[in-house]
Amino acid sequence: MRHPAPRGRFKRLTSIGAAAVLTSFLVAAPAQADPATIPGVDEIVSSPNIKLIANEPKTGPFAPENALNSDLAFQGKYAFAGNYNGFTVWDISNPKDPVQAVQVLCTGAQNDVSVYGNLLFLGTDSIRSDDSCNSVAVPNSAPAETPRWEGVKIFDISDPRNPQYVKAVKTDCGSHTLTLVPGKGRDRSVYAYVSSYNLDVVDLPNCAQPHDKISIVKVPLKKPAEAALVSAPVLFPDGGFPGDADSRTTSGCHDITAYPEKDLAAGACMGDGVLLDISKPAAPKVITTVRDAENFAFWHSATFNNDATKVVFTDELGGGGGAECLPSIGATKGADAIYDITGRGSKRKLEFRSYYKIPRENAVTENCVAHNGSLIPVKGRDIMVQAWYQGGISVWDFTDSRKPKEIAFWERGPLSTDRLIVGGAWSAYWYNGYIYSNDIQKGFDVLEVSDRRIDKAERERTWQFNPQTQTDYRKYR
Numbered sequence: 036m037r038h039p040a041p042r043g044r045f046k047r048l049t050s051i052g053a054a055a056v057l058t059s060f061l062v063a064a065p066a067q068a069d070p071a072t073i074p075g076v077d078e079i080v081s082s083p084n085i086k087l088i089a090n091e092p093k094t095g096p097f098a099p100e101n102a103l104n105s106d107l108a109f110q111g112k113y114a115f116a117g118n119y120n121g122f123t124v125w126d127i128s129n130p131k132d133p134v135q136a137v138q139v140l141c142t143g144a145q146n147d148v149s150v151y152g153n154l155l156f157l158g159t160d161s162i163r164s165d166d167s168c169n170s171v172a173v174p175n176s177a178p179a180e181t182p183r184w185e186g187v188k189i190f191d192i193s194d195p196r197n198p199q200y201v202k203a204v205k206t207d208c209g210s211h212t213l214t215l216v217p218g219k220g221r222d223r224s225v226y227a228y229v230s231s232y233n234l235d236v237v238d239l240p241n242c243a244q245p246h247d248k249i250s251i252v253k254v255p256l257k258k259p260a261e262a263a264l265v266s267a268p269v270l271f272p273d274g275g276f277p278g279d280a281d282s283r284t285t286s287g288c289h290d291i292t293a294y295p296e297k298d299l300a301a302g303a304c305m306g307d308g309v310l311l312d313i314s315k316p317a318a319p320k321v322i323t324t325v326r327d328a329e330n331f332a333f334w335h336s337a338t339f340n341n342d343a344t345k346v347v348f349t350d351e352l353g354g355g356g357g358a359e360c361l362p363s364i365g366a367t368k369g370a371d372a373i374y375d376i377t378g379r380g381s382k383r384k385l386e387f388r389s390y391y392k393i394p395r396e397n398a399v400t401e402n403c404v405a406h407n408g409s410l411i412p413v414k415g416r417d418i419m420v421q422a423w424y425q426g427g428i429s430v431w432d433f434t435d436s437r438k439p440k441e442i443a444f445w446e447r448g449p450l451s452t453d454r455l456i457v458g459g460a461w462s463a464y465w466y467n468g469y470i471y472s473n474d475i476q477k478g479f480d481v482l483e484v485s486d487r488r489i490d491k492a493e494r495e496r497t498w499q500f501n502p503q504t505q506t507d508y509r510k511y512r
Contacts, residue, residue: 073398074448081445085430088131088469089481096120096140100456104473106147106212106407108155109466109500113195115155116473117146121168122157123479124195130469130481136196141168141188149501151215151225154259155190155198158210160231162241166203175239183241185209187227187252189259202262206250208233208242214291214300214503216316226265226316227252232287232305246287247271249302251317266317275324276306282328289351290336294343294505301337301346308334308348310376310385325374325385330367336407339505340417345436346374346385347419349405356457360403360426366392369404371421373436388436393429393444400456401425401449407462412495412508413488418442420470425449425459428472430484443484450476466500468493 074080079087096102097118105117113136114125121141126134143159150156163170166184173183186205190198208231218224229250233242248269254262275285288304293313300319302309308325327350335351352359352369359369370392374385397403401424408421417434427446433439450456458476470482495511 072396074446076448076450076452078448079445080448082443084486085428085443085445085470085482085484087445087480088483089133090478091125091133091135092478093118093476094135095138097123097138100476103145103457103475104461104478105145106462107464107471107473107502108148108150109464109471110150110192110195111498114466114471114479115148115150116479117148117157119144119146122146122148122155124192124198125479127471127481130483133479133481137198139168139190139198141200143168143170143188145211147212149213149215149227149503150192150499151217151501152256153191153193154201154225154254154256155192156213156215156227157188157190158213158229159185159188160209160211161185162209166205168200177240179240181240185231185241187213187229187262189254189262191259202260204252204262204264206231206252206264207248207267208246208287210250212290212503214293215501216293216295216300216313216504218316222316223256225254225256227254228291228293228300228319230288230291230302232289234283234286244286245274247275247285249288249291253317268319270302270304270309270311270321271307275304276326276328278306279328281332282306283333289334290503292337292339292503292505294339296507297339297343299339299343301339301348303334303336303348305334308337308346308374308385310346310383312381322381322383323385325387327372327387330370330390331372332368335405338408338410338419340433341410341412341508344376345417345433346376347391347433348372348374351406352404353402355404355406355424356402356455358397358399358401358403358455360393360395360397360401360423361399362396366390371405371439373433373439375436389439391431391433391439393423393426394441395426395444395446397426398449398452400451400454402455402457402459406460407464407502409464409500409502410505410508411465411489412492412511414491414509416488418489420463420465422460422463422472424461424475428460428463428470428482430470430489432488442486442488445482447477462502464500464502465492467496
């Protein structure tokens with residue numbers, strides 16, 4: 036989630052931020068949607084080809100309204116679900132009956148998770164007193180000599196039911212999100228591309244301007260305790276997009292999606308969309324950039340199609356905390372933008388083709404905007420599932436880049452008709468035949484789709500899935 040605000044508040048609003056999200060808030064109604072088209076509080080509506088088969092509510096220290104569920108990663112029979120207070124490991128051997136294997140308390144927003152082999156990575160993007168799981172928040176206004184820590188925490192998940200904290204690496208501006216890129220050849224390491232940003236025009240403790248770079252952490256797989264920052268490449272030597280009344284200045288990246296088999300990555304970097312050459316994992320290079328000041332307020336995330344001939348970028352208008360699925364907002368703001376990748380090698384370009392936004396109106400008390408999703412492995416088609424916060428979950432086809440169309444949808448009604456409570460699906464991903472979603476307030480959801488257009492996808496299986504590290508699904512079993 037995100038939109039103009041001081042760094043402390045905006046960072047948390049950018050992925051469902053803390054300052055604006057830790058307390059629910061009232062919203063003004065710019066243009067009231069038709070109440071007749073909006074489900075009632077907690078009412079579930081969907082297309083006939085998708086259904087909820089399981090829901091596991093938040094529990095314990097993860098249950099409060101200000102303990103937001105965040106991103107997901109998968110390995111084997113486990114789903115790893117982030118929360119602003121830590122992460123949960125779910126046993127999904129039976130998708131219709133997920134079982135909580137363990138809940139790890141480790142406060143530090145936003146706690147997005149990624150997994151690789153025996154390692155789990157947790158991103159901390161809130162200023163903490165130290166790198167422990169018992170740290171406390173440090174305000175921006177604290178004296179300069181006050182200890183501060185933000186960055187990446189690494190856990191050993193050899194036994195997923197008993198994660199062990201191994202190492203922490205401090206990074207400038209913390210780790211809003213992170214992306215894993217495996218080493219090449221004999222390099223038995225994994226590299227974490229750490230995305231973070233500074234929303235202010237002044238220097239801040241731990242996040243000095245200009246912040247026009249990413250941080251890269253190298254993690255030796257056999258000796259993860261030796262993980263260390265190895266480079267911080269500047270992606271915007273010209274300063275990036277300068278910003279305007281409607282779009283954010285580029286001062287970092289929000290999210291990077293890597294496709295290692297193609298030596299490519301796509302960066303969503305506030306005011307810029309970026310295509311990167313990652314053939315040298317520790318030294319990525321910018322191939323091309325693209326901007327859309329008219330419609331994109333905050334470049335949030337990216338998804339390649341399987342052939343890496345297209346990229347879907349998302350715009351998180353309103354920082355994820357706003358009601359952006361209203362008639363007054365329109366169909367091209369807070370939406371997805373589909374770009375074709377044209378040309379070859381260093382001369383590749385991103386060519387805009389169309390926008391996609393869910394066709395349903397939401398209430399003024401529902402935060403709704405394009406957010407996290409992934410491809411569904413349908414060979415010969417470009418189909419993805421995507422979360423829209425309280426706009427729910429949408430399955431849509433962008434095989435024709437110029438004419439995207441929805442295949443299925445599922446959503447709950449608003450959490451409240453009186454105030455905007457930040458909630459809804461943070462992320463929605465396809466994993467081994469099912470859609471898994473981490474709902475900010477309602478908990479862990481599992482959905483099933485029955486549609487001839489994606490039936491064959493149910494046969495495809497992968498052992499590990501990180502949404503920010505794509506793999507060629509033609510190599511699935």
